[in-house]
Structure formats: structure tokens, C-alpha cells
Amino acid sequence: MARRPAPIGQPPSSGIAHVAELVKNAVPPLHPAGLPFVAGPLAVAVLGRRHKWIRRTGLTAAGACATFFRHPSRVPPNRPGVVVAPADGLVTLVDSAVPPAELDLGSTPLPRVSIFLSVLDVHVQRVPVGGEVLEVVHRKGQFKSADLAEASEVNERNSMHIRTPSGHDVGVVQIAGLIARRIINNAKVGDTLSIGDTYGLIRFGSRVDTYFPAGTTLLVERGQRAVGAETVLAELPQ
Numbered sequence: 001m002a003r004r005p006a007p008i009g010q011p012p013s014s015g016i017a018h019v020a021e022l023v024k025n026a027v028p029p030l031h032p033a034g035l036p037f038v039a040g041p042l043a044v045a046v047l048g049r050r051h052k053w054i055r056r057t058g059l060t061a062a063g064a065c066a067t068f069f070r071h072p073s074r075v076p077p078n079r080p081g082v083v084v085a086p087a088d089g090l091v092t093l094v095d096s097a098v099p100p101a102e103l104d105l106g107s108t109p110l111p112r113v114s115i116f117l118s119v120l121d122v123h124v125q126r127v128p129v130g131g132e133v134l135e136v137v138h139r140k141g142q143f144k145s146a147d148l149a150e151a152s153e154v155n156e157r158n159s160m161h162i163r164t165p166s167g168h169d170v171g172v173v174q175i176a177g178l179i180a181r182r183i184i185n186n187a188k189v190g191d192t193l194s195i196g197d198t199y200g201l202i203r204f205g206s207r208v209d210t211y212f213p214a215g216t217t218l219l220v221e222r223g224q225r226a227v228g229a230e231t232v233l234a235e236l237p238q
Contacts, residue, residue: 045062076126084196085226087117088117092114092207099171103135113212114209117206127229128162133161138158143155158183175209219234
């Protein structure tokens with residue numbers, strides 16, 4: 001089994017310590033929003049430990065929730081002028097569309113990439129591009145299936161407008177889905193965000209749209225799988 005080289009002056013780990021390190025590196029941490037959803041089933045499993053079916057049901061539910069709320073570390077690219085995927089999932093739309101009015105990006109269609117998140121995908125959202133937050137607006141709406149084109153307009157959503165240091169405006173919209181009933185966005189107007197940072201979460205099953213300035217070069221296609229904070233969606237205009 002291959003091991004990472006130990007830092008200079010530090011003896012390599014072995015035995016139990018090495019196994020513990022491998023497990024730590026392989027199992028992603030849990031997003032704080034998932035703690036109640038994991039703790040509840042675990043408590044049921046402990047209280048019903050004398051009954052096999054209760055214990056197993058509780059442990060299974062806790063494991064499923066821990067998987068859903070996993071928060072893996074990601075390393076964004078250091079290339080200037082790129083926009084990364086704000087979420088893990090399937091690229092379902094690569095087109096042009098008028099951005100939501102609350103983003104204050106005008107009424108002209110702009111390049112757009114939509115990523116659909118199934119219940120099996122990582123559901124934390126990542127900052128697609130570094131910059132200052134100009135708008136964060138929540139809009140109530142319906143809960144149609146997030147993979148429908150009309151979901152961008154009619155579903156409940158949370159929209160965020162980011163302006164990069166070079167003056168480019170990028171919009172990112174968290175859209176609730178058929179099952180998703182809760183959108184979390186921890187960013188606030190005036191915040192300065194770094195590309196790839198975690199800023200929010202949607203549960204359970206959803207969609208994230210990214211709107212780019214005119215002249216942007218899109219680098220993904222429909223049907224492609226995106227990895228949040230790592231897949232490059234586009235290059236901004238020079």
C-alpha cells in the first residue's frame with residue numbers, strides 16, 4: 001500500500017496511526033448542517049439497541065444522512081480568469097438565458113450553465129469565482145423537478161451576484177427541486193469570497209445555475225459531470 005512521504009524530520013506513521021490517517025483522508029467530513037440529521041437516527045439506534053430492526057434502521061438512516069451531507073475538500077485551479085463549477089452534478093443546460101431580475105444583471109440573455117444535483121451528489125455549493133458579493137436575494141416559489149428548464153423561473157431560489165476584482169459580474173442561483181425544501185446561503189452582501197470556498201447547501205436534490213458576462217468562453221457540454229470547485233466551466237473575457 002502506497003504511503004505519503006513523511007515531512008522532513010518526522011518519522012513515518014505506522015500501524016494503527018497509519019490506518020487512522022488513511023481513514024481520515026478517505027472519509028470526507030460532515031457539513032455542520034447535517035449534524036442534526038445524523039445525530040437523530042444515531043440516538044434512535046442507541047435507544048433501540050436491544051431491538052435489531054430499530055438499531056439497523058437507525059444506523060442505516062444515519063449513514064445515509066452522513067453521505068448526503070458529506071463535505072469533501074477540493075482544490076480549485078489557480079489559473080486567472082476561470083469560473084469553476086459551484087456544485088457537483090450533471091450539466092443539463094449550456095445555453096443563453098435572461099438572468100433572474102434580482103441579480104441586477106440586465107434583461108439581455110447571458111451565457112448560462114445549469115448543474116443538476118441528484119440525491120447522491122455532494123450538496124454543498126462552492127464559490128464559482130472570487131470577488132465581492134453585491135446581491136444575495138431569496139425568492140419563494142414552487143418545487144417542481146429541478147431538471148426542468150422552467151425551474152429557473154418558477155422554483156424557489158436563492159440568487160447571488162459576485163463582482164470579480166477585474167470587474168466581471170457573475171451570477172449563481174441555488175434552485176430548490178422536487179424534494180429540496182431548504183436552501184442555505186451563508187454569504188452576505190459586502191463579503192469578499194475566494195474561488196472554491198463553500199458558501200451554501202441545498203437539501204435534498206436541486207439545481208445550481210451560473211450566469212456569465214457576455215463574451216465568456218464556455219468550456220463544458222451537456223451531459224458532462226461537474227465536480228464542485230474543480231471543474232472549469234468557463235473563461236471570462238479578457
